[in-house]
Amino acid sequence: MIKLSVEVASLTLRNPLMLASGVLDESYESMKKIWNSGAGAVITKSIGKTARAGYPNPVVVNEDGYLINAMGLPNPGIDDFINIIEKLNNEKIKVITSIFAENGDDFSYLAKKAEQYSTAIELNLSCPHAKGLGAEIGSNADNVYDIVKSVKSSVKIPVWAKLTPNIADVSEIGIAAEEGGADAVVAINTVRAMAIDIKIKKPVLSNRYGGMSGKAIKPVGIAAVYKLYESVKIPVIGVGGIESFEDVVEYMMAGACSVEIGTAIARFGVNLFNKILTELQIYMKENEYDSPREMVGVAHING
Amino acid sequence: MRRVTVIETVERENNNTITVRFRDDLCVMPGQFYMVWFPPINEIPLSVSYNGKLKGVTVKGIGKSTKKIVEGAVGDVISLDGPYGNYFKPYGNKILAIAGGVGIASIILAIESFHSMGLDITTIIGAKKYDELIFMERANISSDTFIVTTDDGSYGEKGFTVNIAEKLIAEKKFDSIITCGPEIMMKKIVDISLKSNIKVYASIERIMKCAIGICDSCVFGAYHICMDGPIFTGEQLKDIPDFGKWKHGFSGEKIKL
Numbered sequence: 001m002i003k004l005s006v007e008v009a010s011l012t013l014r015n016p017l018m019l020a021s022g023v024l025d026e027s028y029e030s031m032k033k034i035w036n037s038g039a040g041a042v043i044t045k046s047i048g049k050t051a052r053a054g055y056p057n058p059v060v061v062n063e064d065g066y067l068i069n070a071m072g073l074p075n076p077g078i079d080d081f082i083n084i085i086e087k088l089n090n091e092k093i094k095v096i097t098s099i100f101a102e103n104g105d106d107f108s109y110l111a112k113k114a115e116q117y118s119t120a121i122e123l124n125l126s127c128p129h130a131k132g133l134g135a136e137i138g139s140n141a142d143n144v145y146d147i148v149k150s151v152k153s154s155v156k157i158p159v160w161a162k163l164t165p166n167i168a169d170v171s172e173i174g175i176a177a178e179e180g181g182a183d184a185v186v187a188i189n190t191v192r193a194m195a196i197d198i199k200i201k202k203p204v205l206s207n208r209y210g211g212m213s214g215k216a217i218k219p220v221g222i223a224a225v226y227k228l229y230e231s232v233k234i235p236v237i238g239v240g241g242i243e244s245f246e247d248v249v250e251y252m253m254a255g256a257c258s259v260e261i262g263t264a265i266a267r268f269g270v271n272l273f274n275k276i277l278t279e280l281q282i283y284m285k286e287n288e289y290d291s292p293r294e295m296v297g298v299a300h301i302n303g
Numbered sequence: 304m305r306r307v308t309v310i311e312t313v314e315r316e317n318n319n320t321i322t323v324r325f326r327d328d329l330c331v332m333p334g335q336f337y338m339v340w341f342p343p344i345n346e347i348p349l350s351v352s353y354n355g356k357l358k359g360v361t362v363k364g365i366g367k368s369t370k371k372i373v374e375g376a377v378g379d380v381i382s383l384d385g386p387y388g389n390y391f392k393p394y395g396n397k398i399l400a401i402a403g404g405v406g407i408a409s410i411i412l413a414i415e416s417f418h419s420m421g422l423d424i425t426t427i428i429g430a431k432k433y434d435e436l437i438f439m440e441r442a443n444i445s446s447d448t449f450i451v452t453t454d455d456g457s458y459g460e461k462g463f464t465v466n467i468a469e470k471l472i473a474e475k476k477f478d479s480i481i482t483c484g485p486e487i488m489m490k491k492i493v494d495i496s497l498k499s500n501i502k503v504y505a506s507i508e509r510i511m512k513c514a515i516g517i518c519d520s521c522v523f524g525a526y527h528i529c530m531d532g533p534i535f536t537g538e539q540l541k542d543i544p545d546f547g548k549w550k551h552g553f554s555g556e557k558i559k560l
Binding site: 022023024025026027029030032033045051052053054056057058059060061062067069071074075076077080081197199200202204206262263265266 | 305307338340342343345346347368380382384512513514515516517518519520522524525527551552553554555556
């Protein structure tokens, strides 16, 4: 009997696929639609203390195999957004609230506000294109330790740290998050990137720099998850370039206990969740796995 | 695929609206839109208002960026992405087209295309005042019946498109209605159409950022304008509580229409 449910530390999810932060997750309607399409949880757009409009257009560069975005963390602010997660929570939808801030106190403030209606908190320590936020603070192990510790002392629900790949050694930050008390680490956020239009002779994105996602970054994510699995004892959640059940299995074999999917939804539609779950079950049956847990980390020598 | 094209002409429709013409070889259907980047100002979704070899988009100065564009800060080139979105298909033989203000730019190609198919087209164009009426010649040539309204009576009939439409719908038997304009106007048109049991198609506008179904900016009920629109049927619209009432701002906050 195949069971798709997974445990992420103390949490149980109905299946290992989650909606990644930043994609179709600023509105109640979109997140509900994705939950109804089969996701095991939905992770919200990253929310800050006050409303933020984000960067002017162009905000995306869409090419075969990858997408570069610099949305600029647009969000209506926690006090406004709380109404959305409350509605989702009332309908028993598992919502993980992604938050961003400049320091531990502000992260804790946001986490406390979201706690009542959230299944868990995901700390955005990794957005690669926002000044004084995301990867700018999340690239420093001491900062990460302090922020996670501060948030952990403020809320009782699980706290996940989403890590940046734009550093030499992701495990150093992963260990800092674990020591700060994180319940799980999430890898990876987007890879810092830029595109220049050679006719206009300028960067395409209004912010110039953006974050790359999509199929092309999967190997970067796999390497990060593999490294983290050997470096920390807390669960690792894989994200980056997942488009198929094969990608999910690959991330799990690298060490991910569950995964997040984002960019692929724009390419293949929300039915992707159901498609992957169906194919994953067939794969598990053929390979005699009863639970996704049995695949986690098998690519490691001591897996 | 994003591509750069040279601006061939910039035509002034009135003191607050311009049409930019350029070459693009891709096939565009009536009602579809491009994401048009006017470097270094901004990239905005614009309905295609001229088809064929020399295509065109029409911009009204409303926000900070569109004002800059209309005031002449247009360079030599633009970058295009698209065409995106669904398009107007003719339903039946007798079609009523209703446009408010610059909304005519989104339905003028449908009017011309339906007319060239030999369908019976009635067009109502409305604006606040005479200066704001655009594409009158084009709409007139392609319509069997053509009516203009202005709120202040400075041209055509004094009053609103909705009142004329309501009267015509009661008198004539239209097979379908297409509309684009202020959403409050479209809401009234859709309500009348649903009550009268006539198919209606409305082109909806929201803030659009990515245009590829990622960012959630143009969320519209359970739909997104970029992926599911911009044209919605009366059947869809009657189940969207935001229609005619709410839109989202740049940070996702709800704003009353």
